Amino acid sequence: MNRTPDTELSQLQQELRSMIASTVRGGILNDVADRIEALPLDWELDPGRGDAVQQLRGWAQEKATAPLTVRVNWAGTVRYPDGSALAHRAVIDGETPNGISAELVVAGDDRVKLAALLDMEVRGIYATCLTTGCGTADDCDPSDPALLGWTRLHVAGTDDEPRWYCSPPCVSNALARAGDELAAVEACNELDGGL
Numbered sequence: 001m002n003r004t005p006d007t008e009l010s011q012l013q014q015e016l017r018s019m020i021a022s023t024v025r026g027g028i029l030n031d032v033a034d035r036i037e038a039l040p041l042d043w044e045l046d047p048g049r050g051d052a053v054q055q056l057r058g059w060a061q062e063k064a065t066a067p068l069t070v071r072v073n074w075a076g077t078v079r080y081p082d083g084s085a086l087a088h089r090a091v092i093d094g095e096t097p098n099g100i101s102a103e104l105v106v107a108g109d110d111r112v113k114l115a116a117l118l119d120m121e122v123r124g125i126y127a128t129c130l131t132t133g134c135g136t137a138d139d140c141d142p143s144d145p146a147l148l149g150w151t152r153l154h155v156a157g158t159d160d161e162p163r164w165y166c167s168p169p170c171v172s173n174a175l176a177r178a179g180d181e182l183a184a185v186e187a188c189n190e191l192d193g194g195l
Contacts, residue, residue: 029060040150072102084130086111086167122153135174159184 006014013115026095072094082088090111093105106114129135137160141145147164154162155178165171 026060029056033057068113070096070102072096072104080130083132084166097194098104125180127173129166129170131166131170132163134170136164137161137163140164157185 005081006017009017033053037053054125075093075095077093077171079091079093080088081091087108089105089107092106094102094104096102120141135142140152142152149167151160152170153165153171153174154160155175158178158181160178160181163174165174
């Protein structure tokens with residue numbers, strides 16, 4: 001493997017190389033310590049094994065630098081390769097300032113925790129759910145196992161027919177859309193009544 005000399009690298013590239021090398025070194029030292037520690041005990045053949053493990057872990061700590069921090073800008077998209085149910089992965093696309101693609105993959109409880117940490121005042125109530133059938137007005141059979149956990153919603157006072165939604169967030173978005181529609185109808189009624 002050819003190694004570019006440090007003199008041909010920018011300061012940022014040299015710092016990045018140093019951080020990565022330090023992280024790799026620390027990982028290798030800890031891995032070797034784990035492997036030695038997992039060996040069966042034989043006090044006659046390896047009486048200093050505990051010392052070796054302690055020494056390796058110490059070296060790993062000495063070689064450690066500040067945590068590697070890489071800035072990643074959101075690319076504006078989220079993909080659901082396995083479907084958008086909460087148990088499935090959500091892949092948040094990103095890119096570093098240098099143009100390197102990056103992905104943040106979250107699933108299950110981590111998706112819920114991430115959503116809770118983000119600004120809950122911002123909600124894309126008109127965003128289309130990627131789950132097949134979510135928002136359908138089809139007359140589905142509620143006993144169908146594929147609809148386990150789904151909700152059928154009909155908001156009184158709207159012109160919309162009952163629709164199926166795959167998750168509480170989708171139901172919440174549908175209710176918010178219906179609220180917008182009802183508020184617009186009420187505003188029109190007030191104008192009509194005021195003339």
